[in-house]
Amino acid sequence: MARGTLAVPARQGRTEMTTAARPTRRLLLAGTIATPMLARAQAPWAPDRPVRLVVPFAPGGAQDVLGRLFAQAVGPAVGQNVVVENRGGAGGVLGAETVARAAPDGTTLLLATAGQLTIAKAIGRRLSYDPITDFAPVMHLTDSPVALLAAPDLPPRDLPSLLEYCRNAPQPLPYGSTGTGTNTHLIMEDVKARERLNLEHVPYRGAVQAFTDLMASRIALMFVSVPSVLGFTGGQLRVVAVTSRERFPAMPAVPTMIEGGMRDFEASIWTGLAAPAGTSPQAVERWRVEFGRALESEMVKPRLGALGAIANGGGPAEFGALLRDDLARWTRVTAPLALSVD
Numbered sequence: 001m002a003r004g005t006l007a008v009p010a011r012q013g014r015t016e017m018t019t020a021a022r023p024t025r026r027l028l029l030a031g032t033i034a035t036p037m038l039a040r041a042q043a044p045w046a047p048d049r050p051v052r053l054v055v056p057f058a059p060g061g062a063q064d065v066l067g068r069l070f071a072q073a074v075g076p077a078v079g080q081n082v083v084v085e086n087r088g089g090a091g092g093v094l095g096a097e098t099v100a101r102a103a104p105d106g107t108t109l110l111l112a113t114a115g116q117l118t119i120a121k122a123i124g125r126r127l128s129y130d131p132i133t134d135f136a137p138v139m140h141l142t143d144s145p146v147a148l149l150a151a152p153d154l155p156p157r158d159l160p161s162l163l164e165y166c167r168n169a170p171q172p173l174p175y176g177s178t179g180t181g182t183n184t185h186l187i188m189e190d191v192k193a194r195e196r197l198n199l200e201h202v203p204y205r206g207a208v209q210a211f212t213d214l215m216a217s218r219i220a221l222m223f224v225s226v227p228s229v230l231g232f233t234g235g236q237l238r239v240v241a242v243t244s245r246e247r248f249p250a251m252p253a254v255p256t257m258i259e260g261g262m263r264d265f266e267a268s269i270w271t272g273l274a275a276p277a278g279t280s281p282q283a284v285e286r287w288r289v290e291f292g293r294a295l296e297s298e299m300v301k302p303r304l305g306a307l308g309a310i311a312n313g314g315g316p317a318e319f320g321a322l323l324r325d326d327l328a329r330w331t332r333v334t335a336p337l338a339l340s341v342d
Contacts, residue, residue: 051106052085056088111273112274138274139314145244146184149239177203295311
């Protein structure tokens, strides 16, 4: 051996290499185990059983049709059947109760409208749930504007002159609605208060008899849903304006209330998606994504116009803000009316 050269035994060298290699193999083994765990952690939430979509109305109406379209569109995307469950009664309150009491596991959803949430509370219904705190907002799905109709022999032919005529009427002019405390009632009361109109409410149990009396000029005015106008076959209705911000595509010749001089006036029969309070953010986000995709799908999007609806697509924050604003609006409108609905 050369002088000044350090000799390292072969066994010691092998030991050092083995010791240095061990952490690397452990890391590789840990990575092999962690990879599928990480993939599972990053995978989107999915329901583990069939999903109930509660529609708080009887079968056959526009909301029921809309609910079934969404169910068909989102079911395959999440790998489970989405079953529409019709729970009509008490203006939709029974259906909302069902969802508010359900387990917050993401498998029970409510196709919500103002009738069972914001309006129900504003008009003083006795509710077993709170429309704000007992639900997790998921998505603002659609808006359906309402149309202002006038009797055939009412002299004014446009909204500005109609408002002036109603403001100066010597006797209260009767207006119809589809029932006390409904959207069509409260929207007219909002207009009445804002424009200081001399009107008197005549509630009906639905649109059919109200249409008959309007055509015969037994009532002067009424608001009614756009689907009811589109589906009416009993004669030519005189549509003065719609309550959407922009003209409704299926009725392009009809101006908006804003065009008629009511600045920023907008109202709709909105539809949203809600889950029980406490539903996980992951489940809420998955449903937001899938229902958003359904809104743009060929199964749903082309059908919205015939249902009198316009896609919205606002997420949980936007839908939550709508619920709070809507509740404040209808509470303000109903405060002087002393309604009794229970």
